[in-house]
Amino acid sequence: EDKVVQSPLSLVVHEGDTVTLNCSYEVTNFRSLLWYKQEKKAPTFLFMLTSSGIEKKSGRLSSILDKKELFSILNITATQTGDSAVYLCAVEGGADGLTFGKGTHLIIQP
Amino acid sequence: DAGVIQSPRHEVTEMGQEVTLRCKPISGHNSLFWYRQTMMRGLELLIYFNNNVPIDDSGMPEDRFSAKMPNASFSTLKIQPSEPRDSAVYFCASSFGRAGNQPQHFGDGTRLSIL
Numbered sequence: 001e002d003k004v005v006q007s008p009l010s011l012v013v014h015e016g017d018t019v020t021l022n023c024s025y026e027v028t029n030f031r032s033l034l035w036y037k038q039e040k041k042a043p044t045f046l047f048m049l050t051s052s053g054i055e056k057k058s059g060r061l062s063s064i065l066d067k068k069e070l071f072s073i074l075n076i077t078a079t080q081t082g083d084s085a086v087y088l089c090a091v092e093g094g095a096d097g098l099t100f101g102k103g104t105h106l107i108i109q110p
Numbered sequence: 111d112a113g114v115i116q117s118p119r120h121e122v123t124e125m126g127q128e129v130t131l132r133c134k135p136i137s138g139h140n141s142l143f144w145y146r147q148t149m150m151r152g153l154e155l156l157i158y159f160n161n162n163v164p165i166d167d168s169g170m171p172e173d174r175f176s177a178k179m180p181n182a183s184f185s186t187l188k189i190q191p192s193e194p195r196d197s198a199v200y201f202c203a204s205s206f207g208r209a210g211n212q213p214q215h216f217g218d219g220t221r222l223s224i225l
Binding site: 034043101102103 | 113114143145152153154155158166169201212213214215216217218219
C-alpha cells in the first residue's frame with residue numbers, strides 16, 4: 001500500500017523565519033510527487049516533481065526531490081502571515097490517483 | 111477560466127437519506143477524481159475516471175457509495191443510504207491526461223454532515 005508521511009504535523013514560527021517541511025514516501029511505480037497548499041477550501045497546486053535533485057522554485061517557495069532516499073522538502077523563506085496553511089504532499093504511484101500525507105499545519109505569527 | 115465546480119457547497123441531512131454530490135471538471139480535462147477528507151484520515155482517493163470511464167474505484171468505501179460520469183463535463187458521487195460516519199469534505203479534482211502527468215486541480219469541496 002502506498003504511504004506518504006509528512007513532518008512535522010504542526011509548526012508555529014514568526015514572520016520572517018525560514019521553514020522546511022518534510023515528506024517521505026513509499027510507493028510502487030513512482031511517477032511524481034506534488035505539493036499543495038490548503039487554506040480554507042480547495043488544495044491549490046504548488047509544485048510537481050518527477051526528477052531527483054532538480055529544485056523547483058516559485059518566489060519564496062522551493063522544493064526538491066530525492067528519489068534515492070524517497071523524500072522531498074518544501075522550503076519557504078522570509079515567511080509571511082499569508083503562508084499560514086496546511087501544506088499537503090502527495091505522490092502518484094501504484095494507484096492512479098494521488099496518495100496524500102496528513103499535511104503540515106503551518107502557522108506564521110506576526 | 112472556470113475551475114472545478116462542485117455543488118452543493120454544504121449539505122446537512124439525516125442518516126438514511128440519499129446524498130448526491132455534483133462536479134463539473136475544468137473544460138478539456140479528461141481525468142476526474144473524487145476524494146474524501148477527514149481530520150482522522152486526511153485526503154483519500156475514492157474513485158478516478160479517465161475519458162468518462164471508471165479506472166480505479168478501490169477507494170470507494172462500500173456499496174453505499176457510487177459514482178458516475180455520464181459525459182466529459184459532469185460527474186456525481188452518490189451515497190445511499192447515508193450514515194454519520196460519511197460526514198467529511200468531499201473534493202472533486204480534474205487534470206489533463208492520465209494521472210501522474212499533469213497536476214490535479216481541486217474544486218472547493220462539499221462539506222457533508224450526516225446527523
